Structures are given as C-alpha cells and as structure tokens.
Amino acid sequence: MADVGDSKACNFHDMELDDRILKAIAKLRWTEPTLIQEKAIPLLLEGKDVLLRARTGSGKTAAFAIPVIQKILNYKQVAKEQVVKALVLAPSKELCQQIHKNFLELTDKCCREVRCVDISPQVDLSSQRPLLIELPDIVIATPSRALAHLKSQNLVLKHSLEFLVIDEADLIFSFGYEDEVKEVISFLPAVYQAILASATLSDDVVNLKKLVLHNPVTLKLEEPELAPASQLTHYHLAAEEDDKAAILYALLKLHLVRGKTIIFVNSVDRCYKLKLYLEQFKIPTCVLNSELPANVRCHSVHQFNQGIYDIIIASDEKALEESYSGPLAGKKSKRKKDKESGVSRGIDFQFVSNVINFDFPLDVHSYVHRAGRTARGNNQGTALSFVSVRERPLMEQVENHLKQGYSDDGSLFKKYEFKMEEVEGFRYRSKDAWRAVTRIAVREARLKEIKQEIFNSEKLKSYFVDNPRDFQVLRHDKALHTVKLQPHLADVPDYLVPHSLKRLAGVSNKRKRPFSRGTTGNISKTKARYEAKRNNPLLSMEFSGFKKKKKS
Missing domain, CATH: 3.40.50.300 (P-loop containing nucleotide triphosphate hydrolases)
Structure with missing residues (x-):
C-alpha cells in the first residue's frame, strides 16, 4: 500500500x-x-x-x-x-x-x-x-x-x-x-x-x-471532509423541541431561508409530521425516505433538481439500520425498510443552497454527509442546525472532529442570530398546528401517500410512457390533507412580522400620514362640516308645508 x-x-x-x-x-x-x-x-x-x-x-x-x-x-480495438x-x-x-x-x-x-x-x-x-x-x-x-x-x-x-x-x-x-x-x-x-x-x-x-x-x-487527499469555511457556513441555533417547529415556520414564512433546501430529520415519522405541519401554512414540501417506492424516490430527486419544488424533508440513513448504539438511540423499528435506499448519502442533489438539521444528526459521519449535500463544486452553501440541550454534546463532537481540517482556531459553528421574542406571535399559531399532527394523522398520511404513488407509478405507467410531459407535471409535494386545514394560516398578518423584517417580508414600514390642516389645498374645519352635511342626504334634506299658523 x-x-x-x-x-x-x-x-x-x-x-x-x-x-x-x-x-x-x-x-x-x-x-x-x-x-x-x-x-x-x-x-x-x-x-x-x-x-x-x-x-x-x-x-x-x-x-x-x-x-x-x-x-x-482500448479493448474494443482488438476484441x-x-x-x-x-x-x-x-x-x-x-x-x-x-x-x-x-x-x-x-x-x-x-x-x-x-x-x-x-x-x-x-x-x-x-x-x-x-x-x-x-x-x-x-x-x-x-x-x-x-x-x-x-x-x-x-x-x-x-x-x-x-x-x-x-x-x-x-x-x-x-x-x-x-x-x-x-x-x-x-x-x-x-x-x-x-x-x-x-x-x-x-x-x-x-x-x-x-x-x-x-x-x-x-x-x-489532504483536504477537509467538507467544503472550506469560505464556501460552506455552519450555523447553530439553540432550540428546544417545542420551539423548533415555530422557528422553522418563521424562517420560511419571513423568507430568511431562500433557495433550494433539504430539511433532515432522524425518522420517517418525523418526515410526515413536519410535512403535515408545514402543509397547514401552505408551505409545499415533499418527503424522501426508505419506505417510498424506489422509482418515486428517484423521481422526487429528479424534480427537486429540476426546480419544480424547493423543499425536501428527508430522513437520515441511520433510520435504515435495525439498531443504533449512539447516545440518542431509540427503540428498534418493526417497520419493513428498504436497505437499498439512502438519503443523506450518495444521492446527487443539485444546487442546494441550504441544509437544515431539524434533528441534529446522531454521529459525525451523518453530519458530514448531510452538510455535503450543499456547497458542492464551487457553489456556496449553508448548514443550519437546531440544537437542543441534550443534543449539545453531539454538536461538540462534530465541531471537534471537523475543526481538525480547518486552520482557524475559532468556533466552527456560528451562532444564528434569531430573537424568539420578536416572533412570539408565530409561536401561538405553531403550537396549535404542531399539536394537530397526531400519530393517527401521520399514519394515515404515510398510507395515503404510498397508495397514491403506487397508483401513479403502476396503473398509469403506459400512459406516462406515451405522454412524458404529463409525467413531468406529476408532483410529489401534493397536500396530504389528513389534518384539518385553515386557509387563513397561509398568510402572515402584518402585525406578526417584526419591525426589522417588514421590508424583507414585503410589508411596508411607512405609517399613514396624519391629516394636516392649515396648509394650502386642505379643507378648513368649517368647510369640512359643510361638505359632510351636503353629502349626507339626511342632513341636507329641507322640509316644507309644515309651518305653524299665526294666531289671529
């Protein structure tokens, strides 16, 4: 060797x-x-x-x-x-x-x-x-x-x-x-x-x-496992389980996250729970996990690469293993999984701007391969991780491992500046929407999507062969509707948007100018009353024929 x-x-x-x-x-x-x-x-x-x-x-x-x-x-020349x-x-x-x-x-x-x-x-x-x-x-x-x-x-x-x-x-x-x-x-x-x-x-x-x-x-090769810090920026945001969903909702609705994004979670159930949660706010996403048919997974990745939709929620490859001995290991899953499917590894997601770790990865290698989905080639990228108190030791392990490939002695993970108190209004909406996604809703969503995709890929196979354009229109970010949807949640009222972000969110910061008097072209107070009286038929009406008779 x-x-x-x-x-x-x-x-x-x-x-x-x-x-x-x-x-x-x-x-x-x-x-x-x-x-x-x-x-x-x-x-x-x-x-x-x-x-x-x-x-x-x-x-x-x-x-x-x-x-x-x-x-x-070369072989063909003499074969x-x-x-x-x-x-x-x-x-x-x-x-x-x-x-x-x-x-x-x-x-x-x-x-x-x-x-x-x-x-x-x-x-x-x-x-x-x-x-x-x-x-x-x-x-x-x-x-x-x-x-x-x-x-x-x-x-x-x-x-x-x-x-x-x-x-x-x-x-x-x-x-x-x-x-x-x-x-x-x-x-x-x-x-x-x-x-x-x-x-x-x-x-x-x-x-x-x-x-x-x-x-x-x-x-x-003597190079770091991930793109250099000048190309790939690592952020962390302290968030407990109850706040993660609200923060993600605010980031997406306030357009603080732009470009094609992969959101990673640690289980298949979390894929669907997060999809159903975002679905209530009319944020279109699709899921990618080991339980979907192979052709559906490949088609989802292809449409993501083509720009048909911008957000994929993916489960990590650790969910494919029967058991895991890491610090956050859970119970063994009884569901049948496709061991020939991998999400954070191997798949060529193209032009990904952001990777969001909604659940922090269970080990260093998973983080490397998740973050490796962005900042590919010469493109820029960001990796944002939501980190709870119990996930903090995992982040420290990742940081200690990755800093070996960087010359900078400072912290690899930059703190994402986000004041939760400024988006307190989002929290109330978020709690209700997150609670609405029950285990039954998740189970029904999984069954519904698998049945839907099997129908699309098998029953209509011959049709799509003859009509490839219709196959391109087939979407994998369709709403599952296993949770009651409230149309008003799709819009963000102006009062929920922080003052510093109103321009970014497309909300005007300008206040209406008060009515000023005494300047040229403005109506005087007396004239204003007269105009109001004249324009109101009940006030301007004159009555005749009811005069009192004079006493003789």
Whole structure:
C-alpha cells in the first residue's frame, strides 16, 4: 500500500484520453479535472488497484468512470467478442441511477461502442434478463441485485470481468451487504482491477479493502471532509423541541431561508409530521425516505433538481439500520425498510443552497454527509442546525472532529442570530398546528401517500410512457390533507412580522400620514362640516308645508 503525494498538475488533454471522451467532457463543461480526478485517473489507467478517499461532491464518480470507459475503448480495438467488462456496485438504488446517468453522459459520443445498464430496480429477474443477454460492457447494481442475477446465471463474469468498482464503500457493510459482497466475489475471476470509492476511511472500508483490493494505492487527499469555511457556513441555533417547529415556520414564512433546501430529520415519522405541519401554512414540501417506492424516490430527486419544488424533508440513513448504539438511540423499528435506499448519502442533489438539521444528526459521519449535500463544486452553501440541550454534546463532537481540517482556531459553528421574542406571535399559531399532527394523522398520511404513488407509478405507467410531459407535471409535494386545514394560516398578518423584517417580508414600514390642516389645498374645519352635511342626504334634506299658523 502506498500513499500518493503531490504530482505534476495536468488537465484532461494531458491524460491521453480518447477524443470521444474529451468531447463528452467538453459537453459537460468541465474545464479542468478536480483534485481527486487529477490524481486517480492516471493511476487507474496504469491498471493499479486504488482506494479513493475524498469528500462528498469532489468528483469521485468521474474519477473511476473515465478510466473504465477508456480501457474498454482500448479493448474494443482488438476484441473478437462482446463481453461484460465492468461491474459497479453501490449501496442504494438512487446512487446506482446517478452512476448510470454519469456513465451515459461520459459515453455520449461513443454510446454504440460502450453500453451501460442499471439493473438495480427491484423488478422480476426475467424482465431484466434481455438486458444482460446483450452483454453490456458495464453493469451497475446493488450487491443483492447483482448476486441474484449471478445465481440465476443471467450474468456470467467468471472469464470476462476486468473491473470491479464499489462506490460509497463505507456504507456497504453498514447497509448489511457484507455477506452479499463476499458471495459476489466468489463469482468473479481470480484477477481483476478493483476500485473502492468512499468519503471516509472507516473500519468497514479497511475490512472491505482487504477483501477486494490487491496491493492497492491508497489515494487519500489532504483536504477537509467538507467544503472550506469560505464556501460552506455552519450555523447553530439553540432550540428546544417545542420551539423548533415555530422557528422553522418563521424562517420560511419571513423568507430568511431562500433557495433550494433539504430539511433532515432522524425518522420517517418525523418526515410526515413536519410535512403535515408545514402543509397547514401552505408551505409545499415533499418527503424522501426508505419506505417510498424506489422509482418515486428517484423521481422526487429528479424534480427537486429540476426546480419544480424547493423543499425536501428527508430522513437520515441511520433510520435504515435495525439498531443504533449512539447516545440518542431509540427503540428498534418493526417497520419493513428498504436497505437499498439512502438519503443523506450518495444521492446527487443539485444546487442546494441550504441544509437544515431539524434533528441534529446522531454521529459525525451523518453530519458530514448531510452538510455535503450543499456547497458542492464551487457553489456556496449553508448548514443550519437546531440544537437542543441534550443534543449539545453531539454538536461538540462534530465541531471537534471537523475543526481538525480547518486552520482557524475559532468556533466552527456560528451562532444564528434569531430573537424568539420578536416572533412570539408565530409561536401561538405553531403550537396549535404542531399539536394537530397526531400519530393517527401521520399514519394515515404515510398510507395515503404510498397508495397514491403506487397508483401513479403502476396503473398509469403506459400512459406516462406515451405522454412524458404529463409525467413531468406529476408532483410529489401534493397536500396530504389528513389534518384539518385553515386557509387563513397561509398568510402572515402584518402585525406578526417584526419591525426589522417588514421590508424583507414585503410589508411596508411607512405609517399613514396624519391629516394636516392649515396648509394650502386642505379643507378648513368649517368647510369640512359643510361638505359632510351636503353629502349626507339626511342632513341636507329641507322640509316644507309644515309651518305653524299665526294666531289671529
């Protein structure tokens, strides 16, 4: 094993890549490789096993996709038969779809020569068999799905595989894929080039490295796990459980939070409780969790990326695990969950301006991957965490861990200046709305949305194939209406808006000028009375014929 130090900087044209790959890169408007791409691509083109460790959003997918495509194109020049050359494993269906999309973009100019398929969707094996019979060059799947096809002999790799890629390697074991990965390896040839990509170097990654890699190069870049403080700003706001909902309501309604936002909670029930709460104030949101169908989750992320709606409420990947030994661990859940779904990890949310931790994450790695959804590439972002007294130790753990990557010795978390007494009026509305979301309402909302989405995705599948525009109109932020809605709550009266925020909220600060007298053009007091009398028919009416007779 060797650590890679500094090497001579280069760009994509210096890497001796095929012109078709360079044209695809130019179409994506990538002007120069990221640091991980600059270091990893030459090593992979040399045929080395590599462990990639770089922070979320640093371009790890392209770092392994480009050399895989290049080596397949080289093989095609002398190949006599079509075979499967690369197997890419990822822990979630959403991540598989994202990787597939990236491969399609990079093979845009050579799609006839290099074919790629994603077999992660949970459909009948027989329906995916035709895709594998054509022997695509690259197969993308979750470990359990790949194993199912290998056992059924729809996929045979014993004599053809050249590349094995495992993305988000630190989640493979935590999602319960240890046995599946070991069994998949038994179906592979003795010699192949292996690539592990991960945002962290946990003990699980070390164990997986011993299982998969042979004398690897460990490419660990000297950079913080998250974007620098100049790009990603971390805020904390002290809030107990009773105040969190009121603060969130005020932040959204007063437009203090702008841009695309992901709100993280620690359980699926909290997703729906928060959605139903915001729904009462006509704040449209959609939920993303492990219990929704895979195609619904993917479609929700796609529409969020397209800007159709701006707020997603997501449950963390810790909710997928059967048990958790952290300081805030709860009871084991009896609900059936999809272990192939991850939210704070792997999914490519695009152009996210804000991450709000409504519930503070249960450990350091969860915070890293939550905050990593924003400030991607060269974009700016903010991460705002609501922190109660019992969550304070967790925040201190996160801060101590992250400050190791920053040169500034000061506090990483900046205090979000928010005076609760100035929005006291919001609290009264909030309490009633929060109490209205009962456990029964949450349960009914979950059942209603799942039934609704299953109907949309299955019963109308053929219709949406013929009418793709109608499919785009399909919204995932529809109101669930399991809580009684009061229309007047959608508006914020002027008296609730703090004086300092009236201009930001679109409320005028100007007071009506009092009526002034004695100036030119103003009506005098006497004339005003006369005008009022003349304009009032009851006062201006004259009576005749009722004169008293004079005494003779």
